[in-house]
Amino acid sequence: xxxxTQSPSSLxxxxxxxxxxxxxxxxxxxxxxxxxQQKPGKAPGLLIYAASSLQSGVPSRFSGSGSGTDFxxxxxxxxxxxxxxxxxxxxxxxxxxxxxxxxxxxx
Amino acid sequence: xxxxxxxxxxxxxxxxxxxISCKTSGYSFTNWPIHWVRQAPGQGxxxxxxxxxxxxxxxxxxxxxxxxxxxxxxxxxxxxxDLNSLKSxxxxxxxxxxxxxxxxxxxxxxxxxxxxTVSS
Numbered sequence: 001x002x003x004x005t006q007s008p009s010s011l012x013x014x015x016x017x018x019x020x021x022x023x024x025x026x027x028x029x030x031x032x033x034x035x036x037q038q039k040p041g042k043a044p045g046l047l048i049y050a051a052s053s054l055q056s057g058v059p060s061r062f063s064g065s066g067s068g069t070d071f072x073x074x075x076x077x078x079x080x081x082x083x084x085x086x087x088x089x090x091x092x093x094x095x096x097x098x099x100x101x102x103x104x105x106x107x
Numbered sequence: 108x109x110x111x112x113x114x115x116x117x118x119x120x121x122x123x124x125x126x127i128s129c130k131t132s133g134y135s136f137t138n139w140p141i142h143w144v145r146q147a148p149g150q151g152x153x154x155x156x157x158x159x160x161x162x163x164x165x166x167x168x169x170x171x172x173x174x175x176x177x178x179x180x181x182x183x184x185x186x187x188x189d190l191n192s193l194k195s196x197x198x199x200x201x202x203x204x205x206x207x208x209x210x211x212x213x214x215x216x217x218x219x220x221x222x223x224t225v226s227s
Contacts, residue, residue, distance in 0.1 A: 032212075043219060044202075044217060049215075050211040098152040101152075
């Protein structure tokens with residue numbers, strides 16, 4: 001199985017900060033990488049698919065980059081509604097696997 | 108709009124079975140696979156498998172092979188997850204999600220989740 005490792009596991013940031021979350025795959029997954037946001041008690045929601053494509057309706061302050069084994073999710077200016085947990089997911093091979101999550105908290 | 112509505116919470120004893128339903132609407136049911144993902148309390152996301160509603164073909168994560176069955180009813184656009192021989196470690200929120208994309212699959216719509224509690 002492909003292991004997905006996110007860093008950091010949690011971070012504290014202030015409103016307006018630029019936030020970067022990293023996801024590393026244990027083997028190459030080309031661009032088969034998605035990002036999700038999850039708030040407490042809610043289902044995850046898709047932010048970015050295919051490493052860098054913004055899902056319809058998602059604010060443009062979210063962006064994704066990377067290919068191969070190393071990927072990044074960036075929030076350009078943190079807003080109150082962005083405090084949540086973020087997961088990466090690889091769909092290159094079965095079983096599809098997720099990172100352990102990055103919790104973004106208010107500083 | 109696309110909606111996935113799941114059945115309600117369940118409490119089961121160890122060794123029992125559970126069935127969760129996921130009723131879809133707002134799109135052509137047979138066009139896109141439905142995936143099942145679970146999340147234990149305070150933990151991450153775990154992919155369990157998928158079903159192609161068109162022909163009913165399934166792919167299961169090896170971890171669940173022999174214990175899980177995914178089926179669909181095209182007349183009601185509903186997908187079902189059956190999990191048997193339940194253990195306490197199966198306590199989790201179970202989500203269905205639509206798998207979009209021809210090449211790079213991504214889950215664009217999710218059900219609201221179904222909490223399954225396994226306890227004696």
